[in-house]
Amino acid sequence: MFLQIVVGVFVAAALGGWAMHRAAKSADRAEQDAKYRRRLFYRGAALYGFGLFVGISQVLSGNAPPATFAAIIPLLFVWSFLRAAKRVKVPPRIRLSDRPEL
Numbered sequence: 001m002f003l004q005i006v007v008g009v010f011v012a013a014a015l016g017g018w019a020m021h022r023a024a025k026s027a028d029r030a031e032q033d034a035k036y037r038r039r040l041f042y043r044g045a046a047l048y049g050f051g052l053f054v055g056i057s058q059v060l061s062g063n064a065p066p067a068t069f070a071a072i073i074p075l076l077f078v079w080s081f082l083r084a085a086k087r088v089k090v091p092p093r094i095r096l097s098d099r100p101e102l
Contacts, residue, residue, distance in 0.1 A: 034089060035090050041081045048078045048081065
């Protein structure tokens with residue numbers, strides 16, 4: 001029993017450390033790469049948009065009461081993510097054929 005707890009805590013700590021490492025790597029990449037940052041904003045908007053769609057469909061089908069669903073909150077998140085993605089300035093891509101000769 002004691003060994004199971006120790007192993008479980010070790011596995012949970014390793015998983016949490018790996019997740020934090022990935023999040024930090026993603027944040028560093030988003031800081032450096034504008035295209036990646038814009039993609040993250042679009043993914044966030046899609047995630048909240050999907051949740052909004054599922055919530056509205058549950059209310060319309062009668063599986064959830066209308067009082068428990070506040071559509072304005074996820075809608076504001078979708079709007080803010082899309083607005084932030086629109087404000088990210090992505091530099092134009094330079095093709096090899098457009099580069100000046102050295």
